[in-house]
């Protein structure tokens with residue numbers, strides 16, 4: 001059963017395509033890595049999937065509604081003096097709303113989520129006072145509380161140590177074991193081969209999608225690099241009447 005379907009999907013900024021005419025189906029319950037060179041459109045694709053970016057053309061359809069998203073660390077402002085507890089509590093937003101009160105049961109669930117990521121007792125710590133790896137653990141605690149059907153992770157293991165990456169990977173496997181869909185952008189191809197049964201290789205367009213051992217080949221990665229280098233940054237979105245004319 002499809003969890004997410006891309007149909008002739010074009011996503012971009014200011015009418016310039018970043019992801020072009022993509023057709024693919026992410027199966028429900030699959031564990032998929034999104035791989036491609038820098039600037040291939042991986043983060044853009046995740047932003048489209050979470051609804052932060054509307055398609056310029058084509059469509060993205062979701063079978064289920066509950067989607068959680070872990071942005072790249074670089075996109076998160078950590079200067080705001082927010083306690084860890086408040087950041088993790090945002091994972092309960094769908095349950096208690098913007099103005100709902102945190103009840104003791106919620107506090108217990110926040111504590112349990114922090115314990116699951118190895119940060120017991122961190123509730124009152126300011127997020128500005130966390131290391132990069134601790135911050136990533138906190139963001140995973142928030143994802144745990146969201147209990148989403150689909151978890152979208154943008155470079156979840158970048159710039160964190162091997163122990164933290166292994167701990168967080170266990171959580172990803174737990175989600176997969178529970179039948180949730182996980183899509184993660186990754187640059188570490190060894191980690192992809194070790195942990196992700198499915199891979200989507202993109203280079204602005206689809207390069208390959210399917211079982212990792214068939215898709216993550218030197219040939220596909222070389223082709224992805226060539227396609228990215230050849231892509232015209234200033235290209236405009238195709239107009240229906242000009243499509244196929246060139």
Ligand SMILES: Nc1ncnc2c1ncn2[C@@H]1O[C@H](COP(=O)(O)OP(=O)(O)OP(=O)(O)O)[C@@H](O)[C@H]1O
Nearest residue numbers: 013014018036037038039040041042043044045233
């Ligand atoms: N907010 C934005 N405004 C304009 N252009 C953008 C924006 N975000 C990304 N782009 C452009 O879209 C293209 C794809 O970027 P994207 O961040 O999706 O690639 P990526 O595959 O995630 O790259 P990386 O591996 O470097 O994180 C790039 O050319 C980038 O410059």
